Amino acid sequence: MSTAERGVPRIGRLDRPALTGVLVRELINYSSYWKASTFSSTVEPTIYLLAFGFGFGSIVSTIGGLPYVQFVGTGTVATAVLFSSAFPAMFGTFVKYKFQRTYDAILAAPVDTEELVTAEAIWIATRAGVYGCVPMIVAIFFGLDPSWGMLLVPFIGWLAGYGWGCFGIMIAGFASSFENFNYVVSAVLTPLFLLAGTFFPLDALPRWAQILGELNPLHQCVQLVRDAVFMNLSSTDLLRAAVLVGWGLLLWRIAIYAMERKLID
Amino acid sequence: MNGELAIRLRGAVKRYGAITAVDGLDLDVPVGTCVGLLGPNGAGKSTTMRLLTAQAIPDGGELEVLGHRLPEDSKAARAECGVVPQLDNLDVTLTVEQNLLVFTHLYRIPRAERREAIERAVQMANLGPRRHDKVDKLSGGMRRRLLIARALVHRPRLVLLDEPTVGLDPQVRQELWALIDALRSEGTTILMSTHYIEEAQRLADTVLIMSHGKGVASGAPSELVLEHAGHEVIEVYGPPARLAEVQAEAAEAGLRTRRTGTSISILGVDRDGHSFEGERRPANLEDVFVLLTGEEIE
Numbered sequence: 001m002s003t004a005e006r007g008v009p010r011i012g013r014l015d016r017p018a019l020t021g022v023l024v025r026e027l028i029n030y031s032s033y034w035k036a037s038t039f040s041s042t043v044e045p046t047i048y049l050l051a052f053g054f055g056f057g058s059i060v061s062t063i064g065g066l067p068y069v070q071f072v073g074t075g076t077v078a079t080a081v082l083f084s085s086a087f088p089a090m091f092g093t094f095v096k097y098k099f100q101r102t103y104d105a106i107l108a109a110p111v112d113t114e115e116l117v118t119a120e121a122i123w124i125a126t127r128a129g130v131y132g133c134v135p136m137i138v139a140i141f142f143g144l145d146p147s148w149g150m151l152l153v154p155f156i157g158w159l160a161g162y163g164w165g166c167f168g169i170m171i172a173g174f175a176s177s178f179e180n181f182n183y184v185v186s187a188v189l190t191p192l193f194l195l196a197g198t199f200f201p202l203d204a205l206p207r208w209a210q211i212l213g214e215l216n217p218l219h220q221c222v223q224l225v226r227d228a229v230f231m232n233l234s235s236t237d238l239l240r241a242a243v244l245v246g247w248g249l250l251l252w253r254i255a256i257y258a259m260e261r262k263l264i265d
Numbered sequence: 266m267n268g269e270l271a272i273r274l275r276g277a278v279k280r281y282g283a284i285t286a287v288d289g290l291d292l293d294v295p296v297g298t299c300v301g302l303l304g305p306n307g308a309g310k311s312t313t314m315r316l317l318t319a320q321a322i323p324d325g326g327e328l329e330v331l332g333h334r335l336p337e338d339s340k341a342a343r344a345e346c347g348v349v350p351q352l353d354n355l356d357v358t359l360t361v362e363q364n365l366l367v368f369t370h371l372y373r374i375p376r377a378e379r380r381e382a383i384e385r386a387v388q389m390a391n392l393g394p395r396r397h398d399k400v401d402k403l404s405g406g407m408r409r410r411l412l413i414a415r416a417l418v419h420r421p422r423l424v425l426l427d428e429p430t431v432g433l434d435p436q437v438r439q440e441l442w443a444l445i446d447a448l449r450s451e452g453t454t455i456l457m458s459t460h461y462i463e464e465a466q467r468l469a470d471t472v473l474i475m476s477h478g479k480g481v482a483s484g485a486p487s488e489l490v491l492e493h494a495g496h497e498v499i500e501v502y503g504p505p506a507r508l509a510e511v512q513a514e515a516a517e518a519g520l521r522t523r524r525t526g527t528s529i530s531i532l533g534v535d536r537d538g539h540s541f542e543g544e545r546r547p548a549n550l551e552d553v554f555v556l557l558t559g560e561e562i563e
Contacts, residue, residue, distance in 0.1 A: 017370075017373045018371075020370060021367070021370040021371035021372075021373070022371075024366075024367060024370040025356070025367040025370070025371070028359060028363050028366065028367060029356060029358065029359065032358045032359065033358070100354060100356070100357070101350070101352055101353075101354035102354060102356065104320065104350060104352075104354055105350065105354040105355075106371060107318070107320055108318045108320065108343065108346075108348035108350065109343060109344075109348075109368065109371035109372055110340045110341070110343045110344040110371070110372070110373065111340075111371060112340060263320070264319070264320060264321070264322060265279070265281070265312075265315060265320065265321035265322065
């Protein structure tokens with residue numbers, strides 16, 4: 001059937017077929033590189049977990065009543081989410097835009113930049129949600145007790161991954177070369193990564209660092225995961241989730257703006 | 266919707282800072298025809314193509330594609346268009362079939378028809394035996410064929426071809442011409458940009474010659490040749506000083522000339538009596554092209 005016989009499909013904003021089209025492309029591509037991607041997204045946080053868990057664990061036995069391995073095991077979920085969202089989003093988007101010209105091909109089809117960015121963020125979030133669970137599963141083998149709250153972790157990872165994915169897309173949209181990413185990694189991602197409460201609690205830090213920590217979406221992710229895994233969820237966590245939602249929505253719009261500037265003359 | 270026109274541009278303008286890439290362009294592409302956008306590099310052909318898919322937003326003018334106003338209804342227009350870009354943007358780590366599968370989704374082909382659409386595209390690109398090969402294992406010609414077949418997977422009413430054979434060797438070019446010609450004979454409307462004169466002459470029903478973002482002449486290739494260069498041309502060879510003299514004499518006689526590298530061509534010699542010594546040959550589209558778009562390379 002030709003497009004004339006089929007008739008014009010109803011076309012609006014954030015069309016499901018457009019989102020599906022972009023997601024299908026990612027899924028098919030993923031089938032060709034999933035091994036490398038799974039390796040890098042899971043091995044690195046696991047190494048952090050083991051190194052800190054046993055390294056520091058030999059000095060620090062418990063934090064806030066938790067054995068240190070369990071403290072780090074839940075904390076590195078956020079690390080895995082960050083590594084499998086912000087980084088692939090930055091580099092992947094840039095490569096697809098600049099070197100493979102994939103986005104030119106997609107935007108010549110009935111897909112808008114808004115749909116393209118949204119679908120890419122959904123894809124990255126989904127991967128982050130899955131990969132985020134890896135350190136937690138590894139920690140189970142080192143004494144973390146399974147709990148029903150763990151079932152929430154992929155969703156928390158998804159939510160945080162969506163925001164970090166949009167963050168990465170936004171950076172790729174504003175960057176003019178690969179070298180620009182160095183500034184972002186050194187000046188933004190590394191401090192936020194360390195100031196997230198993953199490896200040490202923030203309560204002992206100076207007041208200003210604690211405030212910065214509360215503004216760090218990665219910290220919200222760490223706290224949510226811990227509270228879910230240890231079944232300590234409270235109304236504060238609702239607020240934390242709300243922060244992640246708001247942060248995700250904000251970065252989503254900025255990412256769309258950045259990519260439109262880049263892709264549409 | 267305008268019944269006969271697949272593409273209708275009126276006074277389309279696109280600026281990039283101080284540069285006006287498309288400068289008040291009018292363009293009509295009647296349904297069922299193949300129109301060639303012919304112009305030197307930098308004439309605004311690729312920008313025009315990007316305007317038609319709303320990958321560039323015009324600064325002025327009216328643009329309509331398949332009855333949809335651009336840029337606001339561009340998505341509906343794109344659903345019925347196929348686009349072959351100038352630069353290869355296939356997914357190189359995917360196979361031939363996987364590349365096509367992605368586009369059956371992007372072009373919203375219903376599930377039940379996807380298999381058949383992929384099969385048809387594979388046959389069209391003549392890549393049957395290579396269907397499971399990754400794109401980075403294909404030759405340049407195969408990749409081009411796949412790029413064209415990918416744009417046709419949803420059987421669009423209108424196909425935009427941006428320099429479809431640029432940088433390919435003559436054999437591959439002819440193969441692609443056959444592919445495009447087959448498409449044309451099936452009644453698909455085609456807009457093709459090119460700077461290869463032979464390509465326009467062979468494939469296009471009408472040609473719009475572009476220069477500096479404007480259309481400078483349009484019509485069937487043979488009509489354009491007749492109108493601007495006449496039936497015959499005399500090519501005079503000689504040292505530069507001699508050529509300059511000949512040029513001056515021709516200008517005095519009211520004849521148009523163009524440089525042809527080592528010679529000078531005097532156009533439209535069939536109309537007047539003349540006294541030029543040189544080789545007579547039929548006028549061609551290249552004469553018109555150089556005459557209208559200027560001889561200097563910018």
